[in-house]
Amino acid sequence: MRKSDSDSDGLVDAHFHFDLFKDSAEVLAEIASRRVRTIAVTNAPSVFHHTLKFSRTSPYLLPAVGLHPELVATHGRELDSMWPLLDQTRFVGEVGLDYVTSDRENRAAQRGVFSSIVERCATYGDKVLSVHSRRSAADVIAVIGGNYPGRVILHWFSGSRRDLDRGLEAGCFFSVGPAMVKSSNGLSLLSAMPRDRVLTETDGPFVQSGGRPARPGDVASVVEAIAQVWNVSQDETKSTISRNFESLLATDLRSRPLATA
Ligand code: MN
Numbered sequence: 001m002r003k004s005d006s007d008s009d010g011l012v013d014a015h016f017h018f019d020l021f022k023d024s025a026e027v028l029a030e031i032a033s034r035r036v037r038t039i040a041v042t043n044a045p046s047v048f049h050h051t052l053k054f055s056r057t058s059p060y061l062l063p064a065v066g067l068h069p070e071l072v073a074t075h076g077r078e079l080d081s082m083w084p085l086l087d088q089t090r091f092v093g094e095v096g097l098d099y100v101t102s103d104r105e106n107r108a109a110q111r112g113v114f115s116s117i118v119e120r121c122a123t124y125g126d127k128v129l130s131v132h133s134r135r136s137a138a139d140v141i142a143v144i145g146g147n148y149p150g151r152v153i154l155h156w157f158s159g160s161r162r163d164l165d166r167g168l169e170a171g172c173f174f175s176v177g178p179a180m181v182k183s184s185n186g187l188s189l190l191s192a193m194p195r196d197r198v199l200t201e202t203d204g205p206f207v208q209s210g211g212r213p214a215r216p217g218d219v220a221s222v223v224e225a226i227a228q229v230w231n232v233s234q235d236e237t238k239s240t241i242s243r244n245f246e247s248l249l250a251t252d253l254r255s256r257p258l259a260t261a
Contacts, residue, residue: 010034010035010036010037010242011034011035011036011037011200011216011217011219011220011223011238011241011242012036012037012038012199012200012219012241012242012244012245013031013036013037013038013039013200013201013202013216013219014039014130014153014155014173014175014199014200014201014245015039015041015093015094015130015153015155015156015175015177015201015202015203016038016039016040016041016201016202016203016204016215016216017040017041017042017043017094017203017204017205017206018038018040018051018054018061019040019042019047019050019051020205021204021205021213021215024050024054027215027216028054028057028058028060028061030215030216030217031058031060031061031215031216031217032058032060034216034217035060036060036216036217036219037060037062037245038060038061038062038216039062039064039091039093039128039130039153040054040055040061040062040063040064041064041066041091041093041094041130042063042064042065042066042093042094043066043067043068043071043094044066044067044068044071044075044078045065045066045067045078045079045081045082045085046075046078046081048063048065048066048085048088051063051064052088052089055089062089062090062091063088063089063091064089064091064092064093064094064128064130065082065085065086065088065089065091065092066092066093066094066095066130067079067082067095067113067117068094068095068096068098068132069095069096069097069098069110069113069114069132070098070100070101072106072109072110072113073106073109076109076113079113079116079117082117082120083120086120086121086124086127090126090127090128091127091128091130092117092121092127092128092129092130093129093130093131093153093155094130094131094132094155095113095114095117095129095130095131095132096114096131096132096133096136096140097110097111097114097132097133097134097136097139097140097143098110098132098134098135098136099134099135099136099139100134100135111139111143114140114143115143117129118143118144118145118148121148121150122148122149122150124150125149125150126149126150126151127150127151128150128151128152128153128248128249129150129151129152129153130153130155130175131144131152131153131154131155132155132156133154133155133157133158133159134156134158135158137154137157137158137159137160137163137166137167138159138163138166140154141163141166141167141170141172144170144172145170146169146170148170148171151171151173151248151249152170152171152172152173153172153173153174153175153199153248154167154172154173154174154175155175155177155201155203156175156176156177156179156180156201156203157174157176157180157189158180158185158186158189159189161188161189161192164189164192164193168193168194168197172197173197173198173199173244173248174189174193174197174198174199175199175200175201176190176198176199176200176201176222176226177200177201177202177203177207177214177222178202178203178207178208178209178214178218178221178222179203179207181222181225181226181229182225187229190226190229191229195230195240196240196243196244196247197244198226198240198241198244199241199244199245199248200219200222200223200226200241201219201222202214202215202216202218202219202222204216204218209221223237223238223241226241
């Protein structure tokens with residue numbers, strides 16, 4: 001990642017599905033012109049190369065290799081093909097657990113996959129994970145544990161206040177998107193988050209913004225909503241989030257442990 005003053009006052013989209021947009025070049029040009037540092041998550045190892053290829057042309061696109069929990073039932077066999085890809089990038093996602101399914105075998109398979117990924121990532125020490133935790137926050141945090149040596153971002157967090165506290169104790173960051181700032185539960189969680197653990201995201205194209213699938217530049221509206229909750233200016237909110245992103249990426253993680261909340 002190239003570092004410059006212009007990046008540090010830019011925007012952050014910590015969870016965006018770049019590969020699900022057909023107009024890749026146009027989306028990437030927009031990301032660069034609006035200076036949005038974007039973690040481009042993918043849902044299966046077999047689709048990672050497309051994003052990796054585009055990421056080589058722009059410092060704003062940070063490619064993440066993932067295996068989405070809702071795809072474990074159909075794509076779980078791709079897990080082994082993820083391991084060599086971990087050498088290609090520092091970013092991992094979308095991974096995690098989704099307990100919308102009540103199928104016990106499916107949930108157990110998801111936990112197996114997610115645990116293996118976390119364990120494998122822990123051997124690197126600096127991996128940044130973007131994690132899905134729908135209806136499964138307590139188990140997600142239990143799998144991550146208290147000693148994961150990289151960074152974890154809980155994306156679109158919708159757990160309880162108790163889960164939030166557990167996530168903070170585990171050192172997690174939280175990427176907040178357009179849907180969270182429109183829901184009363186999302187806003188109440190946001191108010192309870194220490195400001196130095198908050199990031200922004202879109203989760204486009206799974207979230208709409210302005211009547212179309214959200215793109216990284218749409219985090220501007222999330223910044224606006226967070227600024228209202230924090231009762232500070234949008235500029236200050238933007239620089240806080242940018243600073244948080246810098247601290248997320250700080251290279252010497254082991255010597256700079258996060259204080260527990
Ligand atoms: Mn997603």
